[in-house]
Amino acid sequence: xxxMLFVTSGIVAMILSTATLAGPREDxxxxxxxxxxxxxxxxxxxxxxHTQSFSGGKPDTPSCTTCHGKDTRGAGRALxxxxxxxxxxxxxxxxxTDPAKVEKWFKRNCTEVLxxxxxxxxxxxxxxxxxGQ
Amino acid sequence: MRIPYRPLAIGxxxxxxxxxxxARALAGDRHYFAPVANPVVKEECGSCHLAFAPSMLPARSWxxxxxxxxxxxxxxxxxxPAAAEKITNYLVANAGDAxxxxxxxxxxxxxxxxxxxxxxxxxxxxxxxxxKVPDWEWRHKEVRTKANCVACHTAAEQGYYEE
Numbered sequence: 444x445x446x447m448l449f450v451t452s453g454i455v456a457m458i459l460s461t462a463t464l465a466g467p468r469e470d471x472x473x474x475x476x477x478x479x480x481x482x483x484x485x486x487x488x489x490x491x492x493h494t495q496s497f498s499g500g501k502p503d504t505p506s507c508t509t510c511h512g513k514d515t516r517g518a519g520r521a522l523x524x525x526x527x528x529x530x531x532x533x534x535x536x537x538x539x540t541d542p543a544k545v546e547k548w549f550k551r552n553c554t555e556v557l558x559x560x561x562x563x564x565x566x567x568x569x570x571x572x573x574x575g576q
Numbered sequence: 577m578r579i580p581y582r583p584l585a586i587g588x589x590x591x592x593x594x595x596x597x598x599a600r601a602l603a604g605d606r607h608y609f610a611p612v613a614n615p616v617v618k619e620e621c622g623s624c625h626l627a628f629a630p631s632m633l634p635a636r637s638w639x640x641x642x643x644x645x646x647x648x649x650x651x652x653x654x655x656x657p658a659a660a661e662k663i664t665n666y667l668v669a670n671a672g673d674a675x676x677x678x679x680x681x682x683x684x685x686x687x688x689x690x691x692x693x694x695x696x697x698x699x700x701x702x703x704x705x706x707x708k709v710p711d712w713e714w715r716h717k718e719v720r721t722k723a724n725c726v727a728c729h730t731a732a733e734q735g736y737y738e739e
Binding site: 501521522523524525551554555 | 624625626650651652653718719720721723724726727
């Protein structure tokens with residue numbers, strides 16, 4: 444009986460810890476939400492951002508998919524010929540766990556594709572999209 | 577005294593063979609450029625393109641390049657100043673003219689003293705080494721750009737640029 448209680452409390456503790464222990468990706472989303480004064484992010488909006496063509500950036504990179512490819516779970520390729528690992532978290536579980544790196548690439552890539560930096564709302568939507576991929 | 581012909585012959589053959597292998601290995605060195613060993617340089621330079629061996633350009637080239645990262649071959653590749661300084665130091669310390677690097681000075685042959693070339697693919701020696709590559713090969717969809725060394729030199733990331 445005592446044993447049973449021990450196991451049960453162990454399981455409860457595990458469930459609680461996973462529920463409250465947010466990873467770096469979740470921290471980023473929280474941060475973007477606060478900056479955007481947004482209540483929620485939309486994977487659908489993120490997908491649109493990822494696939495649509497922009498005219499404000501560099502002509503040879505009109506959209507995210509120019510380099511990242513249309514398949515989020517497949518590799519992309521930079522104009523330099525270098526392979527880019529897939530953006531989908533399901534196949535690249537370590538992606539977006541280094542906040543500085545995420546911010547660096549949002550800055551670089553949004554400037555190239557959109558001709559401006561992305562807003563916190565856009566970043567949150569896009570991150571939500573790739574987390575679900 | 578009897579001369580031990582057999583062991584002598586075996587010894588000579590072994591020696592000749594080793595000399596042959598060694599000569600080949602040395603000849604291969606001509607196409608070896610030590611790859612980037614610094615993790616920061618590898619990450620920051622190597623995420624968009626092959627992290628080019630620092631020995632492929634002279635120190636002054638790297639200094640100029642690192643000072644113009646906001647206009648990096650058409651891209652804004654700016655880095656935070658601390659990272660940029662670390663990378664510059666590494667590139668300069670391991671540059672082709674940093675001394676003791678005979679084979680990379682070979683790639684720098686014909687570069688004017690004081691010049692700071694930015695494109696490895698425009699070095700006179702690079703051009704002559706690649707003169708036999710036909711145009712259609714450069715345009716191949718797996719190649720795309722002359723800076724994509726690995727498309728043909730499959731071991732470029734390990735520093736080997738044999739044909």
